[in-house]
Amino acid sequence: MPPSPELQPAARADSDASDRTRLGATLTGDGADFVVVAPRAEAVDLCLIQTDSTGAITSERRIGMHGPVRGAWSAHVPGVRAGQRYGYRAHGQWNPSEGLLFNPRKLLLDPYARAIDGTPRLGPELYAHAVDAELAPTYVPFLPSQLDSAGHTALGVVTGEQFPVVPGPKVPAERTVIYEMHVKGFTHSMPGVPPELRGTYAGLAHPAAVSHLRSLGVTTVELLPVHAAFSEAFLLQRERTNYWGYSTLSYFAPEPAYATRTAREAGPQAVLDEFRGMVSLLHEAGLEVIMDVVYNHTCESGMDGPALSLRGLDNLEYYLHAPHRPAQYVDVTGTGNTVDFRSTRAVQLVLDSLRYWAGDVGVDGFRFDLAVTLGRDASEFQARHPLLIGMATDPVLQNTKLIAEPWDIGPGGWRTGEFPAPFHDWNDRYRGTVRSFWLHDASEMSKGRPGNDLRDLATRLSGSADMFGYGEYPGGRGPLASINFVTAHDGFTLRDLVSYDYKHNLANGEDNRDGTDDNRSWNHGFEGPLPEGMGGGPIEILRRRSSRNVLGTLLVSAGTPMLLGGDEMGRTQDGNNNSYCQDSEISWFDWNLTTWQRDLIATTHFLISLRDSHPVLRPTSFATGSVPSGDALPDLSWFRANGDPMDVAAWHDPWTRVVQMLRSGTPMDDADLLLVINGSLAQEDVTLPDGHGTDWHLMWDSTWAVPRPHTSAFALAHRVSRGPAARARALNPARARASRSGATDCRQDRPGDTTTLDALSLRIYLSGEQLVGLPEERPHALPEE
Numbered sequence: 001m002p003p004s005p006e007l008q009p010a011a012r013a014d015s016d017a018s019d020r021t022r023l024g025a026t027l028t029g030d031g032a033d034f035v036v037v038a039p040r041a042e043a044v045d046l047c048l049i050q051t052d053s054t055g056a057i058t059s060e061r062r063i064g065m066h067g068p069v070r071g072a073w074s075a076h077v078p079g080v081r082a083g084q085r086y087g088y089r090a091h092g093q094w095n096p097s098e099g100l101l102f103n104p105r106k107l108l109l110d111p112y113a114r115a116i117d118g119t120p121r122l123g124p125e126l127y128a129h130a131v132d133a134e135l136a137p138t139y140v141p142f143l144p145s146q147l148d149s150a151g152h153t154a155l156g157v158v159t160g161e162q163f164p165v166v167p168g169p170k171v172p173a174e175r176t177v178i179y180e181m182h183v184k185g186f187t188h189s190m191p192g193v194p195p196e197l198r199g200t201y202a203g204l205a206h207p208a209a210v211s212h213l214r215s216l217g218v219t220t221v222e223l224l225p226v227h228a229a230f231s232e233a234f235l236l237q238r239e240r241t242n243y244w245g246y247s248t249l250s251y252f253a254p255e256p257a258y259a260t261r262t263a264r265e266a267g268p269q270a271v272l273d274e275f276r277g278m279v280s281l282l283h284e285a286g287l288e289v290i291m292d293v294v295y296n297h298t299c300e301s302g303m304d305g306p307a308l309s310l311r312g313l314d315n316l317e318y319y320l321h322a323p324h325r326p327a328q329y330v331d332v333t334g335t336g337n338t339v340d341f342r343s344t345r346a347v348q349l350v351l352d353s354l355r356y357w358a359g360d361v362g363v364d365g366f367r368f369d370l371a372v373t374l375g376r377d378a379s380e381f382q383a384r385h386p387l388l389i390g391m392a393t394d395p396v397l398q399n400t401k402l403i404a405e406p407w408d409i410g411p412g413g414w415r416t417g418e419f420p421a422p423f424h425d426w427n428d429r430y431r432g433t434v435r436s437f438w439l440h441d442a443s444e445m446s447k448g449r450p451g452n453d454l455r456d457l458a459t460r461l462s463g464s465a466d467m468f469g470y471g472e473y474p475g476g477r478g479p480l481a482s483i484n485f486v487t488a489h490d491g492f493t494l495r496d497l498v499s500y501d502y503k504h505n506l507a508n509g510e511d512n513r514d515g516t517d518d519n520r521s522w523n524h525g526f527e528g529p530l531p532e533g534m535g536g537g538p539i540e541i542l543r544r545r546s547s548r549n550v551l552g553t554l555l556v557s558a559g560t561p562m563l564l565g566g567d568e569m570g571r572t573q574d575g576n577n578n579s580y581c582q583d584s585e586i587s588w589f590d591w592n593l594t595t596w597q598r599d600l601i602a603t604t605h606f607l608i609s610l611r612d613s614h615p616v617l618r619p620t621s622f623a624t625g626s627v628p629s630g631d632a633l634p635d636l637s638w639f640r641a642n643g644d645p646m647d648v649a650a651w652h653d654p655w656t657r658v659v660q661m662l663r664s665g666t667p668m669d670d671a672d673l674l675l676v677i678n679g680s681l682a683q684e685d686v687t688l689p690d691g692h693g694t695d696w697h698l699m700w701d702s703t704w705a706v707p708r709p710h711t712s713a714f715a716l717a718h719r720v721s722r723g724p725a726a727r728a729r730a731l732n733p734a735r736a737r738a739s740r741s742g743a744t745d746c747r748q749d750r751p752g753d754t755t756t757l758d759a760l761s762l763r764i765y766l767s768g769e770q771l772v773g774l775p776e777e778r779p780h781a782l783p784e785e
Helices: 183-187 207-216 261-266 268-284 310-318 344-360 371-375 386-393 428-446 455-461 537-556 595-613 648-652 709-717 724-731 733-739
Strands: 024-028 031-037 043-051 057-064 066-069 072-078 085-091 115-117 155-157 178-181 220-223 288-293 325-329 365-368 401-404 424-427 482-484 560-564 636-639 658-663 673-678 684-687 695-701 754-757 761-768
Touching: 031 310, 043 072, 057 072, 085 310, 115 268, 178 183, 207 595, 261 268, 268 288, 288 344, 288 401, 310 344, 344 365, 344 386, 371 386, 424 428, 428 455, 428 537, 455 648, 455 658, 537 560, 537 595, 537 761, 595 695, 658 684, 673 684, 754 761
Parallel strands: 178 220, 178 560, 220 288, 288 365, 365 401, 401 424, 424 482, 482 560
Antiparallel strands: 024 031, 031 072, 043 057, 043 085, 066 072, 085 155, 115 155, 636 658, 658 673, 673 761, 684 754, 695 761
16 A cells, blocks of 8 residues: 655755764764664655644654665754754555565654653554554554554654763672662652652662662662663553563663653753763762663564564564564564564664663663573574674673573573673572572471482582583683572562462462462461461561571672662562562562561671672682692582581482581682581581681571671671781691680680581681680570571
8 A cells, every 4th residue: 555645755855974874863063963774664754853842743844864875874954953853754665474564654763862752652553554442453464554653652852962970880790799679669668768759760879779778788780671661562451561661662762751750851861861860879889780671672562563663664674583484573582572683783783772871871781681582593592693792892891791681482592601701691590599498498398308409509609610610711701600699570579489389460460370480489387478466476587587598698609699679678579479560569669667677688788798808708710629729628618517528428318408618718818618508497416617727706697687796897807817827827727726725715616516506597607716805605596586
């Protein structure tokens, strides 16, 4: 069906862009250059839009663009200034069976727009094909829509000069502790943050929010998607939204909904300025900012979805289609569409976007959603895919933190440990192992069934060398390449992990079908919150201890720890393990904290501080189990409860639930670490092994409701000197034992001492010389609550 006369291509601009390689809108000379990629279009019109104070379109000036040259269309327009609204209309064939969906009635968002004005309004106008009232196609094959989308979709905005962003703190990998959070949920109800700033970029940068993050000791905030997004039609039709933001509309513009009302009213440039200001203020506070980015798909959904940007510009160029079936998408993301990274222009789009956010906006890194998709050559994943190598070698990006979610739902989609350096991978094996050991196995044992043996737990504690000990360079990618996490936005919170056996997702409106069933959780004998007066004290005590067990394990394991925001205060989602559409109390932080929640915050702070103070808790290379030069101990040793080395039978016995891990601190010029784990349902007597002959000081016990003051002071101040005398003691344990004569009044454990661990608990010991000024009682004899 030919377009009506008024939608014929516009007359071409008098001048072409001065530089066709700069995609998007660029102020230059007496106006602006516009460049957009649409290889199969027959013509592209630049549409300059004027709006009134309400945002309604008052005029549209169409200008034909020159091209295509290498698939790009371009024009220079005099008189354009910052703040100009614009979009594109693409002319070409309408042939859905061949994947050609050009419809000039659709005003399309520039994929490179640095700022946007307005939000698409779901309706038939957004679809390139004709749809009915339920937004279903009126005919198959599709018929072109006769409705114009102007006034119903988002517009690009030309941006102007930017103030410089404060550089990031460049936290070393070994000191990094990531805090995953949602911009809105974190401060939505936070006391101390003014109401007009809550739930916004400015709110996140407010001193009250920064104070909490700094007091915890985290170094890096990882923001759930903040790219401008548009929720899926099926959610909007049910009056819900994609709260998490995994439905990207623009790879360059920040989401306007998280800006303050003042910024939104001032215009799109002010929204961008607020985001950049947030980054600067977090940097000034010593915090890094990582963006969770969704490049694997867009908000345009399946072939029957709306045409908002890429689909209308060139459906075949940007999306992955079935071989020899251009009317059918290949969906390895579960969202209806997949960006085709065989396309040079798709690869360029992602690299340009990343460089913009890292270079111009100043963010410190990226977490890539469904990152396997980014490395697919159609169906097959390639660790040396051009896009991945481009990120790893780019002069700007190689100095940022690059984190892969190393899976998607396509064939061969699980690729943990296979991304190239300097990528870090989310380690789902770590998540599953720690959950299983502390929760699922304990639940099984409470029913008389065995759990798992200790081999996998030991592998995760020591850095997951089975996955990260390999790579392009000798020695592999190292333990820090593993992003260790037990909870994340997707799944139970830590509090729900110890309070629910099953997901409770009815609020999502999908009859509890959504969300994983592989939770490996344990409700400790009662599902959900304990009713008043039921006498659930013992259950609550165990739930809190299990939470501390998980936190302690996370922060003592070799690797890069990631904490889900709110876990430090026992935040609950009422058992919802897929809160992606819950812009509600289910997802917002509740800052009305009880005593036990404040104690949990104190515990989290102590464990992070202990890790930061002691390199032995954060090794940068894998242990070998052998004795390094200049040491008297293996770099890593494992012992049974009786102090004997672990043997093959013990490693394979599912009923062996007590293990001791001794990590020598000599290679790191630090104290030795002894981690003692009791994963059984009974108290266990444990004989402490010998390290370098010095005493063991109990830093932390997971049965403590809150860290003891004297251990806190000692842990933060205590660093073992490894000068010549100290090295001599390390090589001569007998001399070390003799040197501590007269120190018997100190409350500390000596090698060979037997101590009792409570059921389902762990302890962290550090070695050292005499510790004076301790209370008379032993810390691990203190009551739990």
